Amino acid sequence: MHAVFNERRYLIPFRSALLPHMFTDVLVIGTGVAGHRAALAASAHGDVIIASKGEIKDCNTYYAQGGVAAVTDQSDSFQSHVEDTLIAGADLCDRPIVKQVVEHAPQRIAELQQWGMNFDMDGDKPALGREGGHSAHRILHSDGDATGMELSTTLDCKIRETENIRLFSNCFVLDLITSDNGTPRCLGAITHHPKYGLQVIWAKATIIASGGAGQVYRESTNPRVSTGDGLAIAYRAGVTLQDMAFMQFHPTTLYIAGAARSLITEAVRGEGAYLIDCHGERFMVGYHDMAELAPRDIVSRAILAQMAKTNHTHVYLDCRHLGGERFAKRFPGIYKLLGKFGIDPAKDPIPIHPSAHYMVGGIRTDNCGRTSLHGLYACGEVSATGLHGANRLASNSLLEGLVFGKICGDTCQEMFEDAGQGPMKIISDIRLSERSELDLHDVRSSLRSVMWRHVGIEREGKRLAEVSEMFEFWGRYTLDKIFDDRDGWEVQNMLLVGALMTEAARWRCESRGTHYRSDCPAAVKSFRVHDVWQRGKSEPELLPVVD
Numbered sequence: 001m002h003a004v005f006n007e008r009r010y011l012i013p014f015r016s017a018l019l020p021h022m023f024t025d026v027l028v029i030g031t032g033v034a035g036h037r038a039a040l041a042a043s044a045h046g047d048v049i050i051a052s053k054g055e056i057k058d059c060n061t062y063y064a065q066g067g068v069a070a071v072t073d074q075s076d077s078f079q080s081h082v083e084d085t086l087i088a089g090a091d092l093c094d095r096p097i098v099k100q101v102v103e104h105a106p107q108r109i110a111e112l113q114q115w116g117m118n119f120d121m122d123g124d125k126p127a128l129g130r131e132g133g134h135s136a137h138r139i140l141h142s143d144g145d146a147t148g149m150e151l152s153t154t155l156d157c158k159i160r161e162t163e164n165i166r167l168f169s170n171c172f173v174l175d176l177i178t179s180d181n182g183t184p185r186c187l188g189a190i191t192h193h194p195k196y197g198l199q200v201i202w203a204k205a206t207i208i209a210s211g212g213a214g215q216v217y218r219e220s221t222n223p224r225v226s227t228g229d230g231l232a233i234a235y236r237a238g239v240t241l242q243d244m245a246f247m248q249f250h251p252t253t254l255y256i257a258g259a260a261r262s263l264i265t266e267a268v269r270g271e272g273a274y275l276i277d278c279h280g281e282r283f284m285v286g287y288h289d290m291a292e293l294a295p296r297d298i299v300s301r302a303i304l305a306q307m308a309k310t311n312h313t314h315v316y317l318d319c320r321h322l323g324g325e326r327f328a329k330r331f332p333g334i335y336k337l338l339g340k341f342g343i344d345p346a347k348d349p350i351p352i353h354p355s356a357h358y359m360v361g362g363i364r365t366d367n368c369g370r371t372s373l374h375g376l377y378a379c380g381e382v383s384a385t386g387l388h389g390a391n392r393l394a395s396n397s398l399l400e401g402l403v404f405g406k407i408c409g410d411t412c413q414e415m416f417e418d419a420g421q422g423p424m425k426i427i428s429d430i431r432l433s434e435r436s437e438l439d440l441h442d443v444r445s446s447l448r449s450v451m452w453r454h455v456g457i458e459r460e461g462k463r464l465a466e467v468s469e470m471f472e473f474w475g476r477y478t479l480d481k482i483f484d485d486r487d488g489w490e491v492q493n494m495l496l497v498g499a500l501m502t503e504a505a506r507w508r509c510e511s512r513g514t515h516y517r518s519d520c521p522a523a524v525k526s527f528r529v530h531d532v533w534q535r536g537k538s539e540p541e542l543l544p545v546v547d
Contacts, residue, residue: 001503002468002471002475004472004479005496005499006535009175010428011174011489011492012198012482012484013429013482014428015425015426016190016424017425020200021200021202022202023201024049024202024204025048025205026047026204026412027189028048028209029173029209029210030059030211030380031058032380032381033151033380034382035050035209035405036158037401037402037405037406038207038209038408040159040405040406040409041405041410042408045409045412046164046416049165049166049168049201050159050166050167051201052168052169052171053171053173053225053229054169055169055170059152059223060148060211060221060222060226061401062149063148063223064151064398065146065263065331066131066147067131067139067142067147068105068109068141068147069131069393069396071138072126072128072138073128076137078102081136082095084134085387086389087295088295088392088513089387090512091512092390092530094545098386100367101385101399108402108406109126112402115154115158118142118143120140120142129267129271131267131293132266132296132299133290134293139270143333144331147398170193172191172486173230173233174189174192176206176233176234176237176376177189177202178238183374185374185375186237189203189206189233192486202423204375204415205375205415207408208230208233208371208378209401209405210380210382211230211382212358212359212382213247213497214359215228215448216447216448217247217452218449220357221356222356227493227494228498229489229490231359231362232492232493232497234371234382236535237535238372238535239363239376240364240371241362241364241384242361242362242364242530242531242532242543243531246359246361246391247514248357248359248514249296249354249355249356249357249456250357251275251296251300251354252266252317252354254350254352255313264352274292274317275292275299275352276318277306277316280349283302283315284299287299295393296394297513301458304457314351314353317350318349318350319349319350320346320349323346325346327346354457356456359382360388360390360391360392360514362378363382363383363384364532367407369383369385369407369412370411377411377412378408379400379407379408380400380405381397383404384530385400385404386545386546389513390515433480437478438474438478440478443491447474450470458516458518459515459516461517461520462519475496475499478491500533503533505517508531509524509527510522510523511523512527529543530543530544
């Protein structure tokens with residue numbers, strides 16, 4: 001990483017003694033499935049503040065269509081779910097973590113049912129779907145394709161009826177507050193609210209559950225808030241990040257010129273839909289034995305290859321043989337969405353194109369959600385637990401959020417007896433920049449475009465080197481500036497996260513999982529390691545995969 005990305009410890013200048021202060025036992029950053037579940041678990045041990053960048057809808061969880069993967073049927077087994085996860089993860093998963101998450105799944109599902117979540121039923125048992133990479137039907141879903149919405153609503157209701165949890169909506173976390181006296185530790189965060197301005201939230205324990213970074217790509221399924229803020233604040237605080245080259249691309253997002261990209265869940269292919277090209281040819285049978293149900297990285301690359309072969313901007317999802325009534329019943333949300341564009345899935349193939357979807361790498365944690373910074377924990381998409389390896393198995397993400405959210409919320413009580421140094425005087429002095437300023441909108445648009453073109457589904461070494469040079473230029477004229485609104489802070493975070501992803505992709509001279517290097521098309525045994533990145537270090541630390 002160029003020095004420009006390591007110079008700034010805090011995004012803004014401030015003096016903690018002059019700011020309003022708030023105090024809590026646990027600060028949770030993020031309101032997706034992981035953040036909500038962590039807050040609920042932590043509330044059993046102390047007071048909790050949840051800092052949400054937006055509202056309940058402003059997270060990937062709310063828009064999740066597929067479901068939650070869990071072994072709930074006697075014909076299925078934990079071992080099968082574990083093996084499917086390991087295969088999808090391209091030999092980079094930590095097996096003990098996979099086993100831990102899979103075996104905790106039934107308990108977390110039963111808990112949701114007790115809290116009132118309505119899963120779709122087949123008689124007196126949950127109706128189970130199947131998605132790519134799974135060898136069995138084990139995906140629980142709600143309202144067909146509205147699992148995320150139902151899950152978010154269920155957890156939100158539980159949060160609001162829990163007296164010792166306070167929810168701060170539209171609260172932007174700029175940076176973690178840390179103490180360097182003795183063992184570095186996290187003391188909370190500095191935040192900004194449009195109404196109340198800057199505040200310091202002091203916490204005995206802090207849990208980052210802020211989601212992913214899909215907005216660093218031009219084509220993305222993620223909501224606008226997914227700008228990698230949690231990854232950036234962790235890196236600036238010296239926390240180790242892991243496997244940053246791995247971003248998962250969803251093969252099927254609705255492709256309508258001029259319209260936002262909307263997810264078409266993998267469950268549609270699980271129900272039997274085909275992928276066809278502009279000539280009506282079903283092409284996945286020629287790319288993989290599992291055809292449309294192959295892992296997402298394989299399907300995404302196959303779509304790109306077929307688009308190039310046919311010189312066409314997109315391919316199609318063919319659901320006509322499923323029947324309109326069946327489609328509308330199983331996927332009511334998607335059916336309604338398609339209707340807005342005049343598409344009838346019983347008669348018309350659905351135009352689709354891959355998009356950035358899920359950040360596989362993230363903040364490195366242990367099996368209890370602890371990070372490298374004392375007092376800081378991470379769970380959900382922002383974390384790298386070792387579950388996903390180099391490629392996430394479909395519908396394992398909501399499951400991971402539930403399992404590790406609970407684990408983090410329980411584990412963080414260890415900090416209550418180790419409160420250490422309380423509120424302290426922190427001064428962040430940042431000199432005014434003498435360099436000219438780039439247009440923020442242009443920087444944001446350009447970095448998203450270059451990430452899509454050269455750090456996307458297919459990558460190449462020389463192009464990655466060029467992208468690093470671009471990031472260095474943008475960083476020199478943007479990261480040295482002081483901004484007073486979230487647009488500026490988001491662009492600075494996106495530059496940092498994009499640069500980290502590019503450096504990790506340059507270092508990993510092989511192809512594995514979601515990371516495909518056209519100049520290094522095979523997996524290389526010596527790269528079967530986790531690459532761990534930390535502020536101030538130009539090269540990653542390499543850690544073995546745990547078998």
